[in-house]
Amino acid sequence: EWVERKSKPSTLDIDNIQEAKTFIDENKIAVIGFFKVKDCDKEKIFKRVGYSFEDVKFAITDSVELFKHFEVTSDSAVILFKKFEESPLKLDTEISFKAVKEFIRLYSTPDVFEYTEEEWKTVFHGKYKKHFFLWMNEKSEENQAGIAALRTVAKEFKDDIMFVLIKGKETDHPKLSKFFRINQPDIPTF
Numbered sequence: 001e002w003v004e005r006k007s008k009p010s011t012l013d014i015d016n017i018q019e020a021k022t023f024i025d026e027n028k029i030a031v032i033g034f035f036k037v038k039d040c041d042k043e044k045i046f047k048r049v050g051y052s053f054e055d056v057k058f059a060i061t062d063s064v065e066l067f068k069h070f071e072v073t074s075d076s077a078v079i080l081f082k083k084f085e086e087s088p089l090k091l092d093t094e095i096s097f098k099a100v101k102e103f104i105r106l107y108s109t110p111d112v113f114e115y116t117e118e119e120w121k122t123v124f125h126g127k128y129k130k131h132f133f134l135w136m137n138e139k140s141e142e143n144q145a146g147i148a149a150l151r152t153v154a155k156e157f158k159d160d161i162m163f164v165l166i167k168g169k170e171t172d173h174p175k176l177s178k179f180f181r182i183n184q185p186d187i188p189t190f
Contacts, residue, residue, distance in 0.1 A: 009047070010047050010048075010049075010050025010051045010058055011033070011046070011047050011050050011058040011059055011060045012057070012058070012059040012060075013059070013060060013061070014032070014059045014060070014061050014063070014066070015061065015063050015066075016063060016065060016066070017065060017066065017069050020032065020059070020061070020066055020069070020070075023057070023059050024081045027056075027057040027081075028055070028082065028083050028084075029055060029056045029057065029080070029081070029082045029083075029108045030056075030057050030058075030059065030080075030081045030082075031056055031057070031058050031059070031078060031079070031080045031081070031104060032058075032059045032060070032061060032066075032070075032078070032079050032081070033046040033058065033059070033060045033061070033076070033077075033078050034060075034061055034062075034066065034067055034070070034072045034076060034077040034078070034079070035060060035061070035062055035075070035076045036062055036067070036075045036076065037062070037075065037076075038062050040076070042076045042095040043060060043076075045095060045096065045097050045100065046058070046060065046078065046095065046100060047060070048097060049097060049100045049101050049104065052101055053104060053108070055108070056104055056108050070088075076095055077090060077091065078090070078091040078095060078100055078103065079091070080103070080104060080107050080108065082107070082108065082110075084110045085110055085111060089103075089107050091103045106158070106159065109158070111151055111154040111155050111158050111163065112147075112150055112151050112154045112163045112164070112165050113162060113163065113164045113165070114164075114165050114167070115133075115164050115165065115166045115167075115176065123162065123164055126162065128161065128162035130160060130161045130162070131161065131162045131163075131164060132161055132162070132163045132164065132190065133164045133166060133180070133190060134146070134147075134150055134163070134164070134165050134166065134188070134189075134190045135166045135177065135182055135186070135187045135188060135189050135190070136165065136166070136167065136187065136188045137167065137187060137188070143188060146188060147165065150163060150165065
């Protein structure tokens with residue numbers, strides 16, 4: 001799988017609004033590089049960055065139609081689209097390998113991860129060494145306010161700490177709660 005992924009082009013060429021919408025809709029995280037000059041140095045950098053990420057999909061375009069549609073006024077731009085939280089996000093610095101890679105690394109993850117059975121590897125085997133776990137039952141207004149506060153704090157510290165929301169009564173969560181010695185009457189807690 002790794003060899004197959006690395007041997008394919010890291011980017012997809014898109015030429016019109018429908019292709020762009022389909023690309024964005026089909027991917028949890030989609031990044032489009034806008035380059036007026038085909039095969040320019042910035043496009044080559046963008047393509048190199050594309051090989052650095054497994055769960056992020058990359059596309060490139062030089063379409064005037066897409067530049068207008070996405071309101072790109074410069075000769076080159078990078079825009080990240082994600083199915084969670086605020087989107088789209090535009091890279092607002094010079095396009096370099098380090099800047100593009102860091103931009104995508106920082107903004108391709110949610111501010112607050114909602115713990116699910118599918119996300120456990122991301123939570124426990126990801127890049128973060130520090131975690132903040134919050135157990136909550138989302139039903140009450142008071143808990144909604146607590147979750148909103150968590151999201152606010154997470155935006156500020158997401159570079160250093162992974163914030164994880166655990167919905168108290170979800171199926172797999174009793175195992176996790178037991179591991180951390182959290183009992184149902186203790187919820188909400190962190």
